[in-house]
Amino acid sequence: MSFNTFGHTFRTTTWGESHGPALGCTVDGCPPNIPLTEADIQQWLELRKPGTSKFTTQRREADLVKILSGVFEGKTTGTPIQLMIENTDQRSKDYGDIATSFRPGHADIAYHLKYGHRDYRGGGRSSARETAARVAAGGVARQVLAALAPDLKITGYMVQMGTKTIDRSRMDLSTLSDNPFWCPDPVAAVEWAGYLDELRLSHNSVGAIIEVVAEGVPPGLGAPLYAKLDTEIAAAMMSINAVKGVEIGEGMAAAMLTGVENADEIRMGNDGPRYLSNHAGGILGGISTGQPVVVRFAVKPTSSILTPRETVNLQGEEVDLITKGRHDPCVGIRAVPVGEAMMACVLLDHLLLDRAQTGGQRGTIG
Amino acid sequence: MSFNTFGHTFRTTTWGESHGPALGCTVDGCPPNIPLTEADIQQWLELRKPGTSKFTTQRREADLVKILSGVFEGKTTGTPIQLMIENTDQRSKDYGDIATSFRPGHADIAYHLKYGHRDYRGGGRSSARETAARVAAGGVARQVLAALAPDLKITGYMVQMGTKTIDRSRMDLSTLSDNPFWCPDPVAAVEWAGYLDELRLSHNSVGAIIEVVAEGVPPGLGAPLYAKLDTEIAAAMMSINAVKGVEIGEGMAAAMLTGVENADEIRMGNDGPRYLSNHAGGILGGISTGQPVVVRFAVKPTSSILTPRETVNLQGEEVDLITKGRHDPCVGIRAVPVGEAMMACVLLDHLLLDRAQTGGQRGTIG
Amino acid sequence: MSFNTFGHTFRTTTWGESHGPALGCTVDGCPPNIPLTEADIQQWLELRKPGTSKFTTQRREADLVKILSGVFEGKTTGTPIQLMIENTDQRSKDYGDIATSFRPGHADIAYHLKYGHRDYRGGGRSSARETAARVAAGGVARQVLAALAPDLKITGYMVQMGTKTIDRSRMDLSTLSDNPFWCPDPVAAVEWAGYLDELRLSHNSVGAIIEVVAEGVPPGLGAPLYAKLDTEIAAAMMSINAVKGVEIGEGMAAAMLTGVENADEIRMGNDGPRYLSNHAGGILGGISTGQPVVVRFAVKPTSSILTPRETVNLQGEEVDLITKGRHDPCVGIRAVPVGEAMMACVLLDHLLLDRAQTGGQRGTIG
Amino acid sequence: MSFNTFGHTFRTTTWGESHGPALGCTVDGCPPNIPLTEADIQQWLELRKPGTSKFTTQRREADLVKILSGVFEGKTTGTPIQLMIENTDQRSKDYGDIATSFRPGHADIAYHLKYGHRDYRGGGRSSARETAARVAAGGVARQVLAALAPDLKITGYMVQMGTKTIDRSRMDLSTLSDNPFWCPDPVAAVEWAGYLDELRLSHNSVGAIIEVVAEGVPPGLGAPLYAKLDTEIAAAMMSINAVKGVEIGEGMAAAMLTGVENADEIRMGNDGPRYLSNHAGGILGGISTGQPVVVRFAVKPTSSILTPRETVNLQGEEVDLITKGRHDPCVGIRAVPVGEAMMACVLLDHLLLDRAQTGGQRGTIG
Secondary structure, three states: OOEOEEOOOOEEEEEEOOOOOEEEEEEEOOOOOOEOOHHHHHHHHHHHOOOOOOOOOOOOOOOOEEEOOOEEOOEEOOOOEEEEEEOOOOOHHHHOHHHOEOOOOOOHHHHHHHHOOOOOHHHHHHOHHHHHHHHHHHHHHHHHHHHHOOOOEEEEEEEEEOOEEOOHHHOOHHHHHHOOOOOOOHHHHHHHHHHHHHHHHOOOOEOEEEEEEEEOOOOOOOEOEOEOHHHHHHHHHHOOOOEEEEEEOOHHHHHHOEHHHHOOOEEEEOOEEEEOOOOOOOEEOOEEOOOOEEEEEEEOOOOOOOOOEEEEEOOOOEEEEOOOOOOOOOOHHHHHHHHHHHHHHHHHHHHHHHHHHHOOOOOOOO | OOEOEEOOOOEEEEEEOOOOOEEEEEEEOOOOOOEOOHHHHHHHHHHHOOOOOOOOOOOOOOOOEEEOOOEEOOEEOOOOEEEEEEOOOOOHHHHOHHHOEOOOOOOHHHHHHHHOOOOOHHHHHHOHHHHHHHHHHHHHHHHHHHHHOOOOEEEEEEEEEOOEEOOHHHOOHHHHHHOOOOOOOHHHHHHHHHHHHHHHHOOOOEOEEEEEEEEOOOOOOOEOEOEOHHHHHHHHHHOOOOEEEEEEOOHHHHHHOEHHHHOOOEEEEOOEEEEOOOOOOOEEOOEEOOOOEEEEEEEOOOOOOOOOEEEEEOOOOEEEEOOOOOOOOOOOOOHHHHHHHHHHHHHHHHHHHHHHHOOOOOOOOO | OOEOEEOOOOEEEEEEOOOOOEEEEEEEOOOOOOEOOHHHHHHHHHHHOOOOOOOOOOOOOOOOEEEOOOEEOOEEOOOOEEEEEEOOOOOHHHHOHHHOEOOOOOOHHHHHHHHOOOOOHHHHHHOHHHHHHHHHHHHHHHHHHHHHOOOOEEEEEEEEEOOEEOOHHHOOHHHHHHOOOOOOOHHHHHHHHHHHHHHHHOOOOEOEEEEEEEEOOOOOOOEOEOEOHHHHHHHHHHOOOOEEEEEEOOHHHHHHOEHHHHOOOEEEEOOEEEEOOOOOOOEEOOEEOOOOEEEEEEEOOOOOOOOOEEEEEOOOOEEEEOOOOOOOOOOHHHHHHHHHHHHHHHHHHHHHHHHHHOOOOOOOOO | OOEOEEOOOOEEEEEEOOOOOEEEEEEEOOOOOOEOOHHHHHHHHHHHOOOOOOOOOOOOOOOOEEEOOOEEOOEEOOOOEEEEEEOOOOOHHHHOHHHOEOOOOOOHHHHHHHHOOOOOHHHHHHOHHHHHHHHHHHHHHHHHHHHHOOOOEEEEEEEEEOOEEOOHHHOOHHHHHHOOOOOOOHHHHHHHHHHHHHHHHOOOOEOEEEEEEEEOOOOOOOEOEOEOHHHHHHHHHHOOOOEEEEEEOOHHHHHHOEHHHHOOOEEEEOOEEEEOOOOOOOEEOOEEOOOOEEEEEEEOOOOOOOOOEEEEEOOOOEEEEOOOOOOOOOOHHHHHHHHHHHHHHHHHHHHHHHHHHOOOOOOOOO
């Protein structure tokens, strides 16, 4: 059984392979009467699309989205929205070796073992191209959020590339689009460019850590116990290709704190409780508190590299493999808009879930 | 909407509050003809139950499980299995203050905001007592795994308590039950005892990191893309109370690796591919490879402490709160058997899912 | 895989066997702050419970429901509600023959073929006793509906027993509780008593048709295309033991109508559209229109009868079987409150689903 | 919330409107290594496509299916299969009146009330054109069934049109394609042609009853209690446009039978139990017995007719409405291949579900 759907009420089913004719998704459960055009979605796809700098794959895809259903006269109808992106720059000949040998650290061998038959071209279904469909779905989610939770704002950026981290004292989110890394630290961004160039030219790749913050999240979102908001965000991020770790708030570092330190103390603000810190990442007991929701996730380095690595082939022969083709030296870069899109989808899903159960009513304080 | 069910084919629905008459779970989708007695489940509950050392809550619960359905003449029938554990040592009077004030860092305020009405006694539904039901479900899963995947072995242990980590060169899993921490490093275990005692006596608590390893996992488990095995394990662990970070294999550290380093190179072994390293934690493309599956998760410190913390009450007044009652100074300790149980449930679920889609057939190499 | 859960947002998971220690259900997703006591639920269980007349099984069960979780200080908390009913009058010795022979027309043989191992006592999981859990869940649903849709009223009754139908010109719903059949036609009720007595004394049983009508259903409920309201109601009724046919509105007779006849013409009433007929049973395109929702379902005759029938046993020997034990001569009678309960659950589920997607907003006319 | 997905393990999500650019479906969970080409699917679409006789809509659609994903080198890969059918013969100008007036007996008004905004052209999402996607999904299911259950055979036909029924003594399934009605009674087929012509020319339409029989269904399929095989088939059929009643085996007539009559007595055959009758329609306790599975469903008459009917418009004015456009005088005709497709999907879904839980093992008799 495969699962290509995420979300409970705002449900996205993605489909498509890297080198097939097209890829896309069906967004089901979208509220009606939401303004939606292809341009509304395209703006987000532009941020993820390949070939925009030397630090991403040189594959040239326009990534133009078409709305095939669910929208009439510029507004959603409540019926399923089909979004299709045609593939136009496949170069399948690059993948001759991959057809019969398994890239170490890549999904190749696992798909072969499970299914016995796979579209190996460009990684097929396991390619990061699938994330275009997520970004498209996220574009729909953002339109709905703009209507239902207009104060909600989602921002993603890279906080670590390989061994290089940002200096949070220099963080300036207004500089994110000034560099090709979504790096909020302008000094680090310069350093990263040299670092990644070196890795790229030495036929290597590197991992990264992305942080996504959602401000203006209404309190009360989350469906304990098995759809706690942190669980859902963790699952959403972990479902992105190459992600191997997820942290909410303090994340793994929470282990090092004492109870005295970790307590996000509370005072009364003008419009309700005001928290003196946010170790919890905006989520307590699986439910949003009104503080910013903060997630970080680690993206492993691209496994498709030009440096030879030891592996085996279909015949069980031991071989050395070099992966040709056009690959991202740091696939984490393009994961930034993907992480934002997943955050938008999860928050909208839970906003809808919450109004199912509570009708959006809130307990009062004071 | 609340979600108290986890799993797709092997589905567990938990219910119950800390101070209600009972708690338990319904296990649905269990294969028939599996030997199952209350004792088979009880052995795992014994490992999690409170009051076994001074390092866990002093609440005395026998945690005796009763099977109310789904088992006939000592074997499962394929119908839902109801497991009930009666609460016997509630001391609700300890919770007077909690009724009207919100513990900082605790689910209290979030539940209040979402639902407006909550069973505050002992944390109600958000209490770690709920994990008893998970351990019971895990006991059922282990019986099924023993029949369907007899080589599969799951082991959990603590690798960090607060700022104290184990020394992996001293790891000896045979010593896990020699100390009250499931600590695999006998030297660290001694140190931790003093460290935690000090914290406890100073009215504080501390976080921890748990690692769970599953050996003998068949290749081919995992349902890409949105039920990738790492996604599912991450969600399972993140759904446990107080967990704020999850890592598969290298986890967050994968960000620091280069593609050359991160490649788990492959050679041919006697019975199939043999990997030279396991950065991936046994999962590639969301599918198990046959290597050990490795997860780590961070548990934040218990928020219920005797040190006063600033907070607000229902009336919106700013108050200082001390949490009385009987609490774990390191709730991570008892999370070890819970993590094992969640791993057992996820792996069984995916073993069943996989035989739905592929019939358990595997691609061949060599 | 087994499925013992129904509903999407208001989800009920039932468990338990006819002769096990108890049966019950978990109701998940219930809105918070709804007044709920055991008495609120018990009143509905009284209507379904066995042994109330000579026309139902003589098994004596008090069917007392206990609320084990999810309710605090008389109101729901939004967490899962566990409802348990203990079995007290099992007489398993009646079932000696059933252990090894398969009742013709009964689930016996199908359960054996599928699972290989079954609790044969009293039909085990396939017993109509399971419907007590549905009625309990329906009791919770009714409390929520009373708060969210106070004008909604659900009424079930029997319109046919065997070959005897009611005369709709004599229908008087105020007489339902005057006879043991929920028969709305007082004249037919008298006739049915003699008819069923004769069947019962001749060691036979008989089928029935139940009609359930929901008035005051808000327009807009239903989730096309695969959770159309008629689909959901049909599935709910077909999931009841022994049901083999379901009709919405005209039902099977819709086949005989022409388009001219079947059109439910519309005029404007004081508060919106007014329909001149209700062939559609209150549902168009899978969505409620505001008209009464009407469903009928057929219950087959009890297969456990004292008349010998040809069958086979576990050893594959051909035998004649008489079913002892205490059985309903017309199991359709007790299906009336069950049908009502399922209707309540489905309507509430869709009311919650609808407010997830549309927020309960409606298109306007005029 | 809308639900455009059906199936549990073999899951189909449909999308598209009558007059949008395209419609289609995503089939997820398909087993890998199944031979599949567009021609394999197209053969079934040919049976449903419009414009093949004067008794169906005169809209001319080639209904050519394209496979956009999930198939590589002629075999399924286990990843989602996207099937797209482009709309080519929309004539939206026919729908001017429909934009603002509600056809009596049609989904128009219900969609308007629920969503406030709808694609009215050709019925939009509520159009029977959506069933093309179901037939395409059914084509995939049939390929998988051919591999996993080669003896399984599904046949649909019409047993009643309006007031005209077939004579079962004349039934000859080899004549189904000799008439435009899938009528198995050659004498009735002639009569029906005249009857429907008359209705059509008098600007009227009529309902129908379809029967679908599946032979060679393995015993053990079905997931009690809330995914009983009869429940699942009923839901599948009821989800088809215009269906208002569903019967399994005896269906509504089961109410008239006594227990003595309804018992499907059992003898031993050469290869297991042999049933002397099939009142149960091949399903007991929600589980297939190995007998033919029999379902009937009633399709109401097309509501779009040229005879004027009283209704209201958006402004709340009372108007008389004639529906222009190209409509089926008996939409039941084209429901025959749709019913077959739904049966194929449900049976495959349950075959996969069953191997998840039981591994396909069966209890033995004799």
